[in-house]
Amino acid sequence: MNGPRPATMSASRAVPQRLLRVLHLEDSVLDHELALAHLRRGGLQVHATRVESRHEFELALGQDWDLILSDYNLPGFSGVEALQIVRERALVLPFILVSGEIGEETAVEAMRNGASDYLLKQNLARLAPAFERAIEASDTERARQAADRELELSRNRLSALAQHLQTSVEMERAAIAREIHDDVGGSLTALKFEIDWIRRHAANEEIERRAAVALETVSHAIEASQRVMHNLRPAILEQGLVAALQWMTQRFARRTGIECAFRTSHDMLHLPAGVPLVAYRCAQEALTNISKHAQASRVEIEISHSAGVLLLEVSDNGQGLAPLDLEKARSFGIRGLHERASTVGGWIDLSSSAAGTTLILSVPVANARVEAQAEPAPAGSEHDPSTWGAL
Numbered sequence: 001m002n003g004p005r006p007a008t009m010s011a012s013r014a015v016p017q018r019l020l021r022v023l024h025l026e027d028s029v030l031d032h033e034l035a036l037a038h039l040r041r042g043g044l045q046v047h048a049t050r051v052e053s054r055h056e057f058e059l060a061l062g063q064d065w066d067l068i069l070s071d072y073n074l075p076g077f078s079g080v081e082a083l084q085i086v087r088e089r090a091l092v093l094p095f096i097l098v099s100g101e102i103g104e105e106t107a108v109e110a111m112r113n114g115a116s117d118y119l120l121k122q123n124l125a126r127l128a129p130a131f132e133r134a135i136e137a138s139d140t141e142r143a144r145q146a147a148d149r150e151l152e153l154s155r156n157r158l159s160a161l162a163q164h165l166q167t168s169v170e171m172e173r174a175a176i177a178r179e180i181h182d183d184v185g186g187s188l189t190a191l192k193f194e195i196d197w198i199r200r201h202a203a204n205e206e207i208e209r210r211a212a213v214a215l216e217t218v219s220h221a222i223e224a225s226q227r228v229m230h231n232l233r234p235a236i237l238e239q240g241l242v243a244a245l246q247w248m249t250q251r252f253a254r255r256t257g258i259e260c261a262f263r264t265s266h267d268m269l270h271l272p273a274g275v276p277l278v279a280y281r282c283a284q285e286a287l288t289n290i291s292k293h294a295q296a297s298r299v300e301i302e303i304s305h306s307a308g309v310l311l312l313e314v315s316d317n318g319q320g321l322a323p324l325d326l327e328k329a330r331s332f333g334i335r336g337l338h339e340r341a342s343t344v345g346g347w348i349d350l351s352s353s354a355a356g357t358t359l360i361l362s363v364p365v366a367n368a369r370v371e372a373q374a375e376p377a378p379a380g381s382e383h384d385p386s387t388w389g390a391l
């Protein structure tokens with residue numbers, strides 16, 4: 001044919017350049033040849049393999065194909081069953097159904113089941129453009145799935161990195177606290193005793209006065225180091241999460257003047273390693289946020305353990321937050337909590353309205369023991385760097 005190519009043939013130039021590997025489910029050799037002739041006439045380069053039974057078809061599915069072309073009716077097998085097999089194997093493969101007598105209902109049903117297209121044998125001129133369309137669509141779908149997988153992978157990597165950072169920060173903090181305790185703390189305590197000795201044995205009043213001032217300075221330094229150590233690693237946690245949260249709540253109420261209520265289902269919770277610190281940091285961030293952003297007059301903190309889940313709930317009656325608040329580029333508090341929670345298999349729920357904000361940490365802790373009475377800290381917490389004994 002001279003002159004311009006038919007419009008249907010110029011739909012996509014990218015697809016026809018490729019040699020297309022086609023699996024053709026067709027019992028008639030003649031029909032197979034006819035289909036190939038139409039495809040070649042349509043400008044497609046095709047390498048086709050013809051199969052005609054379920055067994056051959058299933059075997060062939062193990063190989064790589066660009067498209068499946070299938071007859072509707074075969075002896076002992078059907079195009080619809082073939083389509084079913086392809087979908088069950090979750091193959092992203094265009095599937096075109098061809099029939100001599102396909103009814104509209106059957107065609108619609110086939111399309112609903114995932115066929116890319118259907119054609120009548122009398123109308124095979126449509127075959128090449130149908131191929132192009134179907135292959136383009138499946139290429140797009142495959143690219144989308146690959147992008148999704150890549151995105152998921154990248155999300156997981158980012159989350160693993162964030163969790164690793166959270167854990168490393170806590171380990172680093174504990175190490176610094178230990179160093180302050182062992183080196184600075186030890187020296188300051190020794191210094192305090194020495195200066196006190198000098199004060200008591202002072203030869204004159206001036207030396208005694210100076211020694212007393214020095215003693216006061218050293219005491220301040222000791223207090224400051226203890227404060228720094230506490231911020232680095234809350235020693236109060238050694239007395240259990242419940243006691244630590246109670247203490248935190250009282251201190252918060254005193255410091256901010258905000259009315260605070262603390263409720264707990266148990267006096268003592270023996271939780272798996274790592275969980276108390278995560279819960280503690282979570283409450284700390286929630287309270288900091290309340291004092292910074294909420295303008296609340298009342299806060300409720302509740303810790304409970306039921307049905308194998310530890311729940312920490314911090315709610316305020318402040319102004320609430322908008323979803324956009326959580327998108328702030330430089331706000332990492334709540335984002336950090338999500339990562340922290342996942343280091344112990346937990347998660348954070350945040351809900352907010354004009355009546356206030358509630359932050360909930362949930363951690364499944366099936367093996368937690370609960371008691372009504374306080375017990376000494378469990379073994380494994382042998383060295384507490386932020387308690388210096390009686391100074």
Ligand SMILES: Nc1ncnc2c1ncn2[C@@H]1O[C@H](COP(=O)(O)OP(=O)(O)O)[C@@H](O)[C@H]1O
Nearest residue numbers: 289290293294320321325331332333334335357
């Ligand atoms: N309890 C709260 N009440 C009102 N707004 C809050 C509350 N907690 C958080 N927000 C809002 O959410 C934002 C993000 O909080 P966060 O991730 O902790 O980061 P940051 O506190 O550093 O801003 C805050 O800037 C604030 O606008």
Ligand SMILES: [Mg+2]
Nearest residue numbers: 288289333334
């Ligand atoms: Mg914050």
